[in-house]
Amino acid sequence: MELYDLELSGNCYKVRLLAALAGIDLTLKPVDFLAGDHKRSPVIDLNPWGELPVLVDGGTVLRDSQAILVYLASAYAGHAWWPDAPAAQGDVMQWLSVASNEIHYGPNSARLVDKFGYDLDKATTLQISERILGLIDQHLQSNEWLAMGRPTIAECAVYPYIAVAGEGGIDLTPYQNINQWMARIKALPGYISMPGVA
Amino acid sequence: MELYDLELSGNCYKVRLLAALAGIDLTLKPVDFLAGDHKRSPVIDLNPWGELPVLVDGGTVLRDSQAILVYLASAYAGHAWWPDAPAAQGDVMQWLSVASNEIHYGPNSARLVDKFGYDLDKATTLQISERILGLIDQHLQSNEWLAMGRPTIAECAVYPYIAVAGEGGIDLTPYQNINQWMARIKALPGYISMPGVA
Incomplete structure (x- = not known):
């Protein structure tokens, strides 16, 4: 493969x-x-x-x-990372859409501007980032993981561009719950990093 | 419900x-x-x-x-509209991401500007629309449906904002395969429309 x-x-x-x-x-x-x-x-x-x-x-x-x-x-991976029950799939799916939508046009696009010189409206990318990081931080206030109370592909989809958000000029310091969540992800058995992850 | x-x-x-x-x-x-x-x-x-x-x-x-x-x-709906085999789910999932990503920031956003007065960069929405409509039209050249050779939730996710793209100033005339695909969707048993669908 x-x-x-x-x-x-x-x-x-x-x-x-x-x-x-x-x-x-x-x-x-x-x-x-x-x-x-x-x-x-x-x-x-x-x-x-x-x-x-x-x-x-x-x-x-x-x-x-x-x-x-x-x-x-x-x-x-069986159903450990992508459940098969309808409500559980819907729960995880919400976060796959966040990855395609707000994370893509927020932190990902901000990094495309700063790190790779893409001609995108930086202010818009920062505005989208601020909104979605606030919503995620609020969600993680009372949830250890994005969906299902355990790590799923929601984490794999949403974490990467948040973890390298600094390369797009985004300061994650205010998002305390996101920082704790990122630390939990980094502690998962088998975790690997990528260049730019703080 | x-x-x-x-x-x-x-x-x-x-x-x-x-x-x-x-x-x-x-x-x-x-x-x-x-x-x-x-x-x-x-x-x-x-x-x-x-x-x-x-x-x-x-x-x-x-x-x-x-x-x-x-x-x-x-x-x-059983597995008629959302299959359970891994490769089939992956196939449909590609189109759910297109709905969250390119369709949202393309035709949907163009319509938000023209119909609802949203303050978005119209030129960017048209650029994203032109690219994605071209890719979808190309895909439909040799496929009757987006995924699986049959109608699935990929159609439900991708069709609506293409069907009302005219309200965002987008002319679908050049996209012959998309027009034929929209006609097939409209002919499905139980089909319903929404205001603005041509």
Whole structure:
């Protein structure tokens, strides 16, 4: 099973993190992003979106980090990381949407501006970040984990771009519950980091 | 089972559409959005995000339209609309992320500017729309449906804000495959529309 991977991508880190935590073997295929290899064969043939990560597992080819998390957890980790009961799936799913929506356009995009020079409106990214970090911090006031009272793929989806938010000029100091939650994640057996995680 | 609902919200329409197509009974609780009732009790207590829709099914409370689709399909529609095999879930999940990400910040946001006067950068919403509509049109060139070769909650998640894209000043005429796909959706047994759907 191969993951077309970029070390500095938080989206790729989501998948590497789940694999490490759940003991799933992945063969990493580093893609030279700066050379534009994600826009050329073979990556563009596997993913017309021209984005990383891409997972290839035999005949199964998936783009989108959240979809890859669902697939890997479902295929290789029983129901520990992605539950199968309807209400539990709905609970986790809420956080997969937060990852695709507010985290992507908030902390991820702020970092794209500061670290990679993307031409995005920085003020908007900070505004989205402040709102979502406040909501998450409030949620974690009375919850140790995002969903289900235990670590799930919700953590793998939401944590990475919060953990590197400093690279987008976002100060996490005010978010005490988020900081404690990040410490709990770092203490999980098998945890791995990525460059830029404080 | 109650859906806190706004008729003009494409996110609420996603849920109403699945319920209609899959024969799931919902009691609609209209929320006076213009009066700000989504920011007050009881909605804000059910959903601190202050957004619609919110689903209440006994003790299960869910925000986020994609999470509600997963829950409803899983709890009340067998595996017809949300499959349980890992690769199939991954396939559909890719499109739930497209709904949270590109559709939200593309056609949905363009319509928020034009129809509701939101202060967003219209040019950015059109740029995101053009890219994603092109990719979806390309995908539908060789696929009748977004995932699995049949209608799933991917359609319920992605179709609504494309169907009302004209209200955001987006012309769908060039996207021939999308137009044919929308016609197939409208022909599904039980299909319901919403205001603004051409």
